[in-house]
Amino acid sequence: MSTTTEPAAAVAVPEGALLRRGARAWLHGLVDMMRFEWANIRPWAGLVFVVQIMMGVGMSIMYGFFYPEVDPTTAMLIATGVPTLALVPMGFVLVPGNVSNQRMAGTFDFIWSLPVPRSAQVTASFLVNAALAMPGTVAALLVGAWRYDVDLHLSGVLLPAVLLSTVMCVSVGYGMALVVPNPLVINLITNAIVFLVLLFTPIVYPAANLPGWYMRIHEGLPFYPMAQVIRAGLTEGVVTDVGGHFLVLGVWTVLGVALTTWVVGRRH
Amino acid sequence: MTTAALAPAAAPPTTLRSGSSYWLTGYSAMLRWHLASLRMWLALMMMVQILVGVGYVLGFALFFDEIPPLAALWVSTGTPVLNLVLLGLLLGPQLVAGTKQQGGYDFVQALPVPRSAATAAWYTVTLLAGVPAMVVTLVTAELRYHPAFVVSPMIVPATLLVVFTGTMMGYAIAHAIRNPMTTQLITQVLVFVVMGFAPILFPAQQMPAWLAEVNEWLPLAHMAAVIRDALTDGLVTDVGRSYVVVAVWGVASGWLAVRALGRRL
Numbered sequence A: 001m002s003t004t005t006e007p008a009a010a011v012a013v014p015e016g017a018l019l020r021r022g023a024r025a026w027l028h029g030l031v032d033m034m035r036f037e038w039a040n041i042r043p044w045a046g047l048v049f050v051v052q053i054m055m056g057v058g059m060s061i062m063y064g065f066f067y068p069e070v071d072p073t074t075a076m077l078i079a080t081g082v083p084t085l086a087l088v089p090m091g092f093v094l095v096p097g098n099v100s101n102q103r104m105a106g107t108f109d110f111i112w113s114l115p116v117p118r119s120a121q122v123t124a125s126f127l128v129n130a131a132l133a134m135p136g137t138v139a140a141l142l143v144g145a146w147r148y149d150v151d152l153h154l155s156g157v158l159l160p161a162v163l164l165s166t167v168m169c170v171s172v173g174y175g176m177a178l179v180v181p182n183p184l185v186i187n188l189i190t191n192a193i194v195f196l197v198l199l200f201t202p203i204v205y206p207a208a209n210l211p212g213w214y215m216r217i218h219e220g221l222p223f224y225p226m227a228q229v230i231r232a233g234l235t236e237g238v239v240t241d242v243g244g245h246f247l248v249l250g251v252w253t254v255l256g257v258a259l260t261t262w263v264v265g266r267r268h
Numbered sequence B: 001m002t003t004a005a006l007a008p009a010a011a012p013p014t015t016l017r018s019g020s021s022y023w024l025t026g027y028s029a030m031l032r033w034h035l036a037s038l039r040m041w042l043a044l045m046m047m048v049q050i051l052v053g054v055g056y057v058l059g060f061a062l063f064f065d066e067i068p069p070l071a072a073l074w075v076s077t078g079t080p081v082l083n084l085v086l087l088g089l090l091l092g093p094q095l096v097a098g099t100k101q102q103g104g105y106d107f108v109q110a111l112p113v114p115r116s117a118a119t120a121a122w123y124t125v126t127l128l129a130g131v132p133a134m135v136v137t138l139v140t141a142e143l144r145y146h147p148a149f150v151v152s153p154m155i156v157p158a159t160l161l162v163v164f165t166g167t168m169m170g171y172a173i174a175h176a177i178r179n180p181m182t183t184q185l186i187t188q189v190l191v192f193v194v195m196g197f198a199p200i201l202f203p204a205q206q207m208p209a210w211l212a213e214v215n216e217w218l219p220l221a222h223m224a225a226v227i228r229d230a231l232t233d234g235l236v237t238d239v240g241r242s243y244v245v246v247a248v249w250g251v252a253s254g255w256l257a258v259r260a261l262g263r264r265l
Helices: A002-012 A023-065 A070-106 A108-113 A116-149 A158-179 A183-200 A212-220 A223-234 A243-265 B002-010 B020-037 B039-063 B070-102 B105-110 B115-145 B155-176 B180-197 B209-217 B219-231 B239-262
Strands: none
Touching: A002 A212, A023 A070, A023 A116, A023 B155, A070 A116, A070 A158, A070 A183, A070 A223, A070 B070, A108 A116, A116 B180, A158 A223, A158 A243, A183 B039, A212 A223, A212 A243, A223 A243, B002 B020, B002 B155, B020 B115, B020 B219, B039 B070, B039 B115, B039 B155, B070 B105, B070 B115, B070 B155, B115 B155, B115 B239, B155 B180, B155 B219, B155 B239, B180 B239, B209 B219, B219 B239
């Protein structure tokens, strides 16, 4: 009896039954999933790219039209606030939109069932989307600085500020898209967030324009801190204390990552 | 023997139905169809509409330390345009793109209803969604800024025309463009244009001259002009041209949409 099972077992183990783990397998999965994400988005990448740049550049020009006269302070606020506005839609609109589309098209469960670590899938999605968002953000900054004649002083804060902001946007956006299963509700939430960020958050106008109680709320939401840390990286002497803002962003990132991890690790 | 008995039941109606009562039946059926398919959304839609209106009216003031009266008047009389075109021009094409992606589009097109009746039914729905929100927006503006509103009876034809043109443009974008993804992108860009690149919420003088000139030939600024003319006194001159431009865009878009709908695949 034992003589028959042993040789049989050696042949019968299918290739996929061995659990692949470790850094190599994870990296392999990441690369595969990045190619998968890219292949998915490729027919539209050109269009998405152009729209991202148009939106970034568009916003930096548009806000100037709102004012009868753009004074230097307003100009500085617009030029250094618009990159933040260009980053928010990537995490809070593009990422949840992708998840919604996959759910509607019925490919969401298929992608989840691929033999790749889910953390690698999420990371791949993050990297591809961030790469798509960056040119628009940079273009928004350059056009804003040129149009309003603002001198930028790049500092070392910029890199951690942009990195943390991007990770925060994508992780909260992803977590939200995974927790709320209805694509229509997601669509509504993302639109409400865009509305809140574009009009009701002191990103391109001074916080002093807002009532005090409302400002307290914004200090806890991620958008105002995000604008402040990115502005701190672009200017000198405008934003003095970034520690509190970094802390708020960090807490939101942890929340987003925790939410994503919880949903990603769960079975139906 | 058996065939003779079956014949009366099996003969399909071969005559083409036409006439005004058939059209009206189709219209009311499509109206109920739209209301039923939007039923979950209708309440939500109303809320979104009101939020957009109230949001813009109140939010615009945050951009200023102290909002100048003229800016307040412009945003108060421009935001109603957003209410009127939101469903027809911006959300309508997205809804149609959604049914295309879900595969329900051909079914709706195959319904035995005259195209014009279906179009009229959709126009009615967009009107029903837009007007209450416009009223709420105007009341909010009155309470917040006390702008010098002088409402004239022209508000009725102006509203009807603006909704018509917005809805027809949306209809053309939704039906004349086959790829739903392109439709989505166009509406996304349009949201942007409506917000910041057409002089709806602020005077055209605040834009570069060439952009203001381009807007002279596009419908959005003129939509704002006809509404603004009906709500204020002396702020808008040469409103006749605005009516013409808006009407031409409406008719041209309607023609494009109906032509696209008549196309067989």
